[in-house]
Amino acid sequence: MSLGANEAMTVRTDASRSVVTLSRRKRTRYAWAYLFVLPQVVFFAAFTIYPIAMSYVYSFYEWSGIGPLEDSVGWSNFSELLRDPAFWNAFRNSLIYIGATAAILLPSSLLLALVLNRAVFRGKVFYRTVYFLPVVTAASTVGIVMKFIFGNENALVNGLLLKLGLLSEPVPWLGQAGTAMGVLVLVGSWKFFGMAMVYWLAGLQSLPGEAFEAARIDGAGSAQVLRYVTLPLLRPVAAVVLLLTVVNSMHVFDLVKTLTGGGPFYATETVDLYIYNYAFNTSGFPRIGYASAAGIVFGLAIFLLTLLLGWLVQASRERGERPRRAAAARGGGRE
Amino acid sequence: MRRLVARRGTNALLHLALLTFGALWVYPFVWMLFSSLKTNTEYIASGIRLLPESAQWSNFSRAWRVGHFSAYFANSAIVTAATVVIVVVLSALAGYALGRVRFPGARVLLAAFTATMFIPKGYTILPVYQLIKHLGLLNTMPGVILAESSGAHVLFILLYTAHFRSLPQELEESAEIDGSGFFRTFRQIMLPLSLPIVSTTVIMQFIWTWNSFFVPLIFTLNKPELRTLAVGMFSFTGENTVDWSGMAAGASISLIPVMVVFILFQRYFINGIAGSVKG
Numbered sequence: 001m002s003l004g005a006n007e008a009m010t011v012r013t014d015a016s017r018s019v020v021t022l023s024r025r026k027r028t029r030y031a032w033a034y035l036f037v038l039p040q041v042v043f044f045a046a047f048t049i050y051p052i053a054m055s056y057v058y059s060f061y062e063w064s065g066i067g068p069l070e071d072s073v074g075w076s077n078f079s080e081l082l083r084d085p086a087f088w089n090a091f092r093n094s095l096i097y098i099g100a101t102a103a104i105l106l107p108s109s110l111l112l113a114l115v116l117n118r119a120v121f122r123g124k125v126f127y128r129t130v131y132f133l134p135v136v137t138a139a140s141t142v143g144i145v146m147k148f149i150f151g152n153e154n155a156l157v158n159g160l161l162l163k164l165g166l167l168s169e170p171v172p173w174l175g176q177a178g179t180a181m182g183v184l185v186l187v188g189s190w191k192f193f194g195m196a197m198v199y200w201l202a203g204l205q206s207l208p209g210e211a212f213e214a215a216r217i218d219g220a221g222s223a224q225v226l227r228y229v230t231l232p233l234l235r236p237v238a239a240v241v242l243l244l245t246v247v248n249s250m251h252v253f254d255l256v257k258t259l260t261g262g263g264p265f266y267a268t269e270t271v272d273l274y275i276y277n278y279a280f281n282t283s284g285f286p287r288i289g290y291a292s293a294a295g296i297v298f299g300l301a302i303f304l305l306t307l308l309l310g311w312l313v314q315a316s317r318e319r320g321e322r323p324r325r326a327a328a329a330r331g332g333g334r335e
Numbered sequence: 336m337r338r339l340v341a342r343r344g345t346n347a348l349l350h351l352a353l354l355t356f357g358a359l360w361v362y363p364f365v366w367m368l369f370s371s372l373k374t375n376t377e378y379i380a381s382g383i384r385l386l387p388e389s390a391q392w393s394n395f396s397r398a399w400r401v402g403h404f405s406a407y408f409a410n411s412a413i414v415t416a417a418t419v420v421i422v423v424v425l426s427a428l429a430g431y432a433l434g435r436v437r438f439p440g441a442r443v444l445l446a447a448f449t450a451t452m453f454i455p456k457g458y459t460i461l462p463v464y465q466l467i468k469h470l471g472l473l474n475t476m477p478g479v480i481l482a483e484s485s486g487a488h489v490l491f492i493l494l495y496t497a498h499f500r501s502l503p504q505e506l507e508e509s510a511e512i513d514g515s516g517f518f519r520t521f522r523q524i525m526l527p528l529s530l531p532i533v534s535t536t537v538i539m540q541f542i543w544t545w546n547s548f549f550v551p552l553i554f555t556l557n558k559p560e561l562r563t564l565a566v567g568m569f570s571f572t573g574e575n576t577v578d579w580s581g582m583a584a585g586a587s588i589s590l591i592p593v594m595v596v597f598i599l600f601q602r603y604f605i606n607g608i609a610g611s612v613k614g
Contacts, residue, residue, distance in 0.1 A: 029436050032517035036432035037444065040425045040492070046466065047485030048451050051459035058461065065465065115349055120342065123350070129601060130357040133364070136597040136604070138546035140565045141589050144572055145367050148579065156366055190360070195608065202609035254548040258569055279461055280553055292461055 058292035065279075065288040077293035087294060089266055090274040093181070094298070097270060098249040100185040105196045105245055106238070108189075113200035114226070128201075132194030139191060143258030146187050150174055177267035180260050184268050188255055192248055196241055203237030204230075239313040246309060250302055271298045364590070371395065371583035378579045394584040398571075402581055404588050406560060407567035411589075414479055414551065414563055415544045421484040422491065422540050423533065430495020431521055435507070445496070452489045459485075464553060474558035482550050491536045494610055498532045499525060535607040538600045545593050564589040 059078070062071040081087050112131065116124050134142065149156045150173040158170040173179045207230070215229045253272040256262060262269035262277075271294065279291035366385065370378055371394055373387040398404045433441055463485055464473075472478030502525060510520045526533070548565040555561040562570065568585050597604060 029517060030438045033432035033436035033438040033441070036428040036521075040429035040488070041444070043425060043485065044448065044451075044487055047463055048459065048487050050466065051462035052451075054462035054465070055459065065468075112353075115353070118346075118349075121346060121349070125601075127353050127357065128605070129598060131360055132601070132605070133361055133594065133597070136542050136546070136593055137364075137590050138548060138565045138568075138593070140546075140548035141568050141586050142363075144568060144582070145363055145586050147572075148370075148582070149363060149366065198605055198608050254565075257548075276553075280556065288461055288465075295461065 055292045055295055058289050059296050061289040062287070063289045064286050073289070077290045078297070081290065081293050081297060086266065086269075087271075087274060087297075090269045090271045091298065091301075093268060094250065094252075094270045094272075096181065097185060097188065097252060098246055101189045101192065101249050102242060102245050104185065104189045105193060106242060109193050109196035109241075110200050110234075110238075113197050113204060114230075116197075117201060117204045128194075128198070131197060134191045135194040137191075139252075139254035140258045142187065142191060143255045146183070147174065147259050150183050174260055175264055177264060180264060180268050184252075184256065184260060187259060188249065188252060191255070192245065195248070196245055199241045199244060200234075200237065203234060203241070206237075207233050235316040236313065239309065239316045243306065243309045243313060246305065364594075367583050367586050367590070371580060371587045373580050373583075375578065375580050378583075391580065394580045395588070397578075398581050398584040398588060402571050402585055403559075403562075403567060404564070404571075404585055407562055407564045408588065410476075410561060410567075411545060411563040411565075413476065414483060415541055417480045418483040418544045419537055419540045421480070422488055423536050425484075426488045426491035426536065427495050427526070427529070427533065430492050431499050431525065433492070434496040434499030435502075435525075445492075448487050448489050448492055451487045460550070460553070467554070474555065474561065476561060479551055479554045479561060479563075482554050483544055483547060490607070490610075491540075494532055494536065494607065495529070498529055502528060531603070531606070534600065535603040535610075538596065538603045539607045541596060542593055542604065 058069070060072060060074060061069050062073045062077070063069055112127075115121070116127060157173065158167065161167040162170065171179065173183050211229050211233060212225060215225050220228065251272060252270055253276065256268055256270050256273050257276075260268040262273045275291045275294050275298075278287045278294065280286060369385050369387060372390040372392070373394075374391055377387060432438070433445055463482060467473055467478045467482055470478070470481075472481060506524060506528075507520055510524050515523070546565060547563070548569070551561075551563040551566045552569070555563075555566060559570070568582075568589050571585050572582055
């Protein structure tokens with residue numbers, strides 16, 4: 001490291017024998033660097049910055065997306081939105097989905113990650129592949145396949161439960177509000193489970209080995225190690241996994257659209273479906289301004305939620321530091 | 336010794352549990368594959384019986400030809416290949432500049448990219464749609480590709496930046512002494528040293544784009560012949576409400592390529608995902 005720095009310095013002093021060459025070299029490097037970032041910056045400006053700005057502009061207009069943007073309506077899109085029970089229904093559905101998947105996913109995927117992280121355990125890669133497989137499949141196609149598995153009276157789930165004697169007659173899983181949301185949450189969790197597990201595994205592998213060594217020297221059993229060392233040290237990782245799970249659950253459009261279509265009677269309509277229906281509904285008159293307003297309100301809610309979770313990450317990181325330092329100190333004292 | 340035996344016992348139990356759950360886990364895919372080989376009447380009558388009486392490969396040829404899956408497959412392949420190339424080139428170039436040159440504005444730029452990480456795509460898609468419409472690319476293949484390549488590619492840029500920053504300074508200097516220019520050093524020395532990262536980004540982007548549904552759906556609403564597999568699958572079920580085995584064959588056609596790619600190259604994909612937690 002220091003050798004490299006020294007060498008770099010020599011080169012630099014060599015070059016700076018004449019100031020002109022140095023600055024020319026630097027200037028060419030800068031020019032190349034700007035050229036290298038230029039395409040990404042253009043994309044970033046056109047497809048990220050501009051759209052963010054424009055969605056605010058649109059939200060103050062009544063606009064179908066065709067013709068000039070001229071019918072300025074002030075805040076009326078927002079006030080209409082906030083008075084629309086259908087929007088709040090979609091908002092609530094999104095929150096239910098986000099909360100329920102997180103509650104199911106976090107503990108279950110941690111459990112599997114802990115098993116796969118055992119020191120002597122064969123077939124880790126095999127199991128990881130099996131449980132990760134749903135992650136790489138298209139959510140939309142999964143939704144269609146699951147619709148056939150749950151939706152049909154004679155199909156898999158009903159057939160299986162009838163045969164096992166757990167049901168006396170077929171249940172219309174996707175035809176009732178409560179069970180439809182249940183199926184949606186279940187399928188969504190199944191699909192994201194492998195991802196959460198890999199996040200946990202990466203977190204587990206980043207834990208300091210000396211804490212475990214110290215605990216073992218102190219004679220802690222594996223249950224005690226889990227309770228007093230692993231879980232407290234994992235707290236910052238848990239916050240990150242929670243954040244990533246929540247961010248993922250905010251966009252269930254593909255799954256909802258294909259599995260339930262938002263039904264029955266809007267029972268599973270989420271905010272992204274609500275926006276889609278206003279912006280791209282082919283049968284009615286598209287309302288780009290109104291849809292943009294809905295996107296902004298939900299976007300702000302998401303932002304506040306991520307801010308809250310980000311604060312949680314920060315707080316747990318600070319709290320996680322303490323046991324880590326204590327464990328390290330204890331391990332050091334033993335030597 | 337006794338501890339070893341106990342551990343073996345625990346491991347055996349764990350394997351049993353993991354295998355049982357694992358079978359349940361992939362069962363929907365297995366069911367889908369077998370359903371694609373049944374006749375429609377067999378499908379309705381079979382309930383939980385898995386195996387078809389005789390394999391109906393005609394379901395696949397029917398989906399392929401009559402169900403337009405050959406066209407959907409070609410569209411998916413074109414869109415995915417073009418998007419992968421665009422995104423990987425853009426993020427590798429940006430990551431190289433950000434990782435190796437401390438040019439004025441580099442830190443601001445990196446911060447700006449990162450700040451937009453949590454802005455959901457649904458939030459920006461309406462203006463992107465209008466933008467592509469203004470460019471006259473609505474309902475065209477380049478329009479779909481451009482929309483698919485939009486977004487800030489934050490994860491990839493961060494991966495490339497961290498990687499290029501970690502390469503030793505001496506490499507670049509000795510190349511420079513040998514008379515290699517900035518671009519040639521990047522192309523012939525630095526990039527070949529980055530194959531693992533390139534593979535990671537290629538595989539991840541491949542899987543994301545192949546599976547993408549929302550963007551190709553709205554950008555091909557009025558142009559059925561541009562549909563990708565995911566969108567085609569959706570419209571197929573809308574139009575053929577009684578052709579269940581054709582549906583299962585179509586689902587198999589759309590899911591199998593990505594599963595194969597994942598199983599072959601999963602190391603790269605998993606590394607990329609794990610990188611996003613550590614970062």
